Amino acid sequence: NAGVTQTPKFQVLKTGQSMTLQCAQDMNHNSMYWYRQDPGMGLRLIYYSASEGTTDKGEVPNGYNVSRLNKREFSLRLESAAPSQTSVYFCASSEISGQPQHFGDGTRLSIL
Amino acid sequence: GQQLNQSPQSMFIQEGEDVSMNCTSSSIFNTWLWYKQDPGEGPVLLIALYKAGELTSNGRLTAQFGITRKDSFLNISASIPSDVGIYFCAGITSGTYKYIFGTGTRLKVLA
Numbered sequence: 001n002a003g004v005t006q007t008p009k010f011q012v013l014k015t016g017q018s019m020t021l022q023c024a025q026d027m028n029h030n031s032m033y034w035y036r037q038d039p040g041m042g043l044r045l046i047y048y049s050a051s052e053g054t055t056d057k058g059e060v061p062n063g064y065n066v067s068r069l070n071k072r073e074f075s076l077r078l079e080s081a082a083p084s085q086t087s088v089y090f091c092a093s094s095e096i097s098g099q100p101q102h103f104g105d106g107t108r109l110s111i112l
Numbered sequence: 113g114q115q116l117n118q119s120p121q122s123m124f125i126q127e128g129e130d131v132s133m134n135c136t137s138s139s140i141f142n143t144w145l146w147y148k149q150d151p152g153e154g155p156v157l158l159i160a161l162y163k164a165g166e167l168t169s170n171g172r173l174t175a176q177f178g179i180t181r182k183d184s185f186l187n188i189s190a191s192i193p194s195d196v197g198i199y200f201c202a203g204i205t206s207g208t209y210k211y212i213f214g215t216g217t218r219l220k221v222l223a
Binding site for chain 2: 004040041042043044045048050058059090092097098099100101102103104105106
């Protein structure tokens with residue numbers, strides 16, 4: 001059971017570079033999410049997709065774009081990376097709309 | 113942004129002891145979730161609570177939805193070394209799908 005798969009697991013970028021984080025789930029879930037996790041803070045929602053073709057901004061969407069390519073895949077793009085975007089990024093999916101149920105193992109992103 | 117207060121922030125306990133932790137909010141929540149995160153992995157959903165006063169168990173874990181709807185509690189009975197990790201609560205108010213996450217309780221179990 002793969003569940004939620006995120007790639008890459010680690011990445012180092014220079015300020016101003018662009019990058020796409022990939023996420024795929026094999027559970028046929030409609031809802032998918034992108035969160036970021038920073039030290040001393042709870043997970044914060046970046047973007048949410050209730051179903052294929054729909055996306056909605058979360059708590060901290062600035063500097064990010066997303067693409068719900070199909071039911072399985074939900075990608076997160078940083079167009080011009082900034083040091084403040086250094087974080088661990090988690091993708092999640094769920095059967096219940098809005099309730100993150102299954103998380104990937106994260107992408108650890110450092111921006112210099 | 114709004115955050116939930118989790119208490120304690122961290123705790124060391126002896127193997128076999130019971131553990132209690134809680135989560136409080138200034139807002140009324142309709143649903144509470146509890147997750148566990150192991151190092152280098154994503155959170156795992158442990159328990160979901162949907163009604164005030166609800167008590168739900170998952171093995172040695174028991175969680176309660178507070179009567180005031182502004183808090184929730186997680187208890188772990190007879191702790192074992194694999195209980196080590198960070199426990200997060202998350203809550204949601206009516207009219208939104210955006211869960212707010214707590215800052216976590218870091219649990220360390222001494223064998």
